[in-house]
Amino acid sequence: MDVLSSVVNWIVSLGASVFLPIVMFIIGIIFGMKPGKAFKAGVMLGIAFTAISALNSALLSGTIAPVAQTAMENSGTGLEFIDVGWTPASMIAWAWPLAATVFPLQIIINLIMLALNWTDTLNVDLWNVWTKIFLAAIAYTATGNLLLAYVVASVFVVAELKLGDLFAKDVQDSTGIPDVTCTHSGLANVLPVMPIAYLVDNLPFLKGKTYDAAAIQKKIGFLGDPSVIGIVMGVIIGLVAGKDVAGCLKIAIAVASYVIVLPRIAQLFSEALMPISNAATTFMKARFPGRKFNIGLDWPILTANPAVVTSSVLLIPVTILLAIVLPGNKTLPFGDVANLCAFIIGAAVLFRGDIVKTFITGIPIIIVGLYSSTTIGPLFTQLAASVGYEMPAGASAITYFKAGPFIWDVVMAVEGNWFVFVPLTILFAVGFWMIYKFYFKPRNAKAAEAEK
Structure with missing residues (x-):
């Protein structure tokens, strides 16, 4: 166990920008790419992740997030559980003593499902195995039952793979990269609000229409330009945070820059993954005639979808307002209040870049997220204390806002709250x-018909 933990911890310490290029290089070689081309593809993937991390650090974490956090603090709500964000949450998950055992569990389940033809997704996003560790650790903290913890993690591994199958066609259309999909846990956030999402998609004034960035700009002119939307939202966030004119203008430019630059960085993912995707397609067609495989990747490949970034920015003030007014909410969105992209990717992909539909559906997604994080707050605080996590200054209880509804369901089950669980x-x-x-079914049928 110690050896496995050491190996996994070393791999994790490399970070996604180093770890994933190595994985993709190995996959490229397996799929028959020349070493030079596989190496270049891996390096480009690392560059893409580094570029997004740098942008997030400079604009999101460095400028936008602190202002959004100040806005929350100015509300004076006294909410009990402070959201620490995904970085501390992942650190706490990896610090769980049995974290390393979930790493091979995900790989084994994926290989078995591929062999039995139960999935067409090969999940190479092993970096985000921490989300399954997080689920297992919370379940174990709640019950002390290790078997149940592994069952919970396994169920979510399967769910991610099946969501990867269902969203594959739309992910490929969004990114322009063939034979890829997304296996990030954020896709699951759309599941419990699907009746609302379907209703939104079929509203008379929205049905059959797509209000992406181009369509909105055509309707309302320059005001619909993503950069202008970013400016307006930046000013609103700055005003709520109590900034002066200069402060509002600075945050406005930062938000506009984030909205414009992030989708352009996504083009680097296409440049990196296209050669590997083509090699994988050739490899699989030769060995498994008629079988289709999709490579499961992290959510940043979806930043090319305009709804992912623009809608997440529009939802920042909505999140602040909801946290204040929702009855029973005890979560103070803090660490991830300005980083909602991964939270709404399911809706953004489902609606194929429609900003209006994604924004509307994002509201119930955030509501579920607030109640989910409120529910897990006590257990997460207990888990953090057990692994020696140092609480933020002034905080006695913490939570993870983007933990998602699945963990809410798990906690309700182990606590016997059947009125919520069922x-x-x-x-x-x-x-x-x-x-x-x-x-999934009609879109794939339409695509198959078009290929004839």
Whole structure:
């Protein structure tokens, strides 16, 4: 166990920008790429991740997030659980003594499902295995039952793979990269709100229409330009945070820069992944005639989708307002209040870049997120204390805002709260069914017809 933990911890310490290029280089070689081309593809992937990390550090963490956090503090709500964000949450997850055992668990389940033809997704996003570790650690903290912890993690591994299958076509259309999909846990956030998402998609004034960045700009002129939207939202965030004119203008430019630059960085992912995708397609067609495989990747490949970035910016003030007014909410969105991209990717991909539909559906997604993080707050605080995490100054209880509804369902199950667990579980099942019936099946049938 110590050896496995040491190996996994060393791999994790490399960071996604180093770890994933190594994985993609190895995959490229396996799929028959020349070493030079596989190396270049891996390096370009590392560059893409580094560029996004640098942008997030400079604009999101360095400028936008502190202002959004100040706005929350100015609300004076006294909310109990402070959201520490994904970075501390991942550190706490990896510090769980049995964290290393979930790493091979995910790989084994994926290989078995591929062999049995239960999935077409090969999840190479091993970096985000920490989300499954997080689930297992919370379940174990709540029950002390290690078997149950592994079952919870395994169920979510399967769910991510199946969501990767369902969203593959739309991910490929969004990114322009063939034979890829997204296996990030953020896709699951759309599941319990699918009835609302479907209703939004079929509203008379929205049905059959796509209000992406180009369509909005055409309707309302320059005011619909993403840069202008970024400026307006930046000013609003600055005003709520109590900034003066100069401060509002600075945050406005930062938000506009984030909205414009992030999707352009996404082009680097296409340059990196296209050669590997082509090699994988050739390899699989030769060995598995008629079988299609998709490479599962992290959410940043979806930043080319205009709804991912623009809608997440629009939802920042909404998140602040909801945290203040929702009855029963005890979560203070702090660490991730300005980083909602991964939270709404399911809706953004489902609606194929429609900013209006993604924004509207994002509201119930955030509501579920606030209640989910409120529910896990006590257990997360207990877990953090057990691994020696040092609480932020002035905080006695913490949570993780983007933990998602699945963990809410798990906690309700182990606590025996069937009045929440049963309806939420039904909503998950209904969500899967609705995505398959109303989006995956007709869109794939239409694509197959077009290829004839």
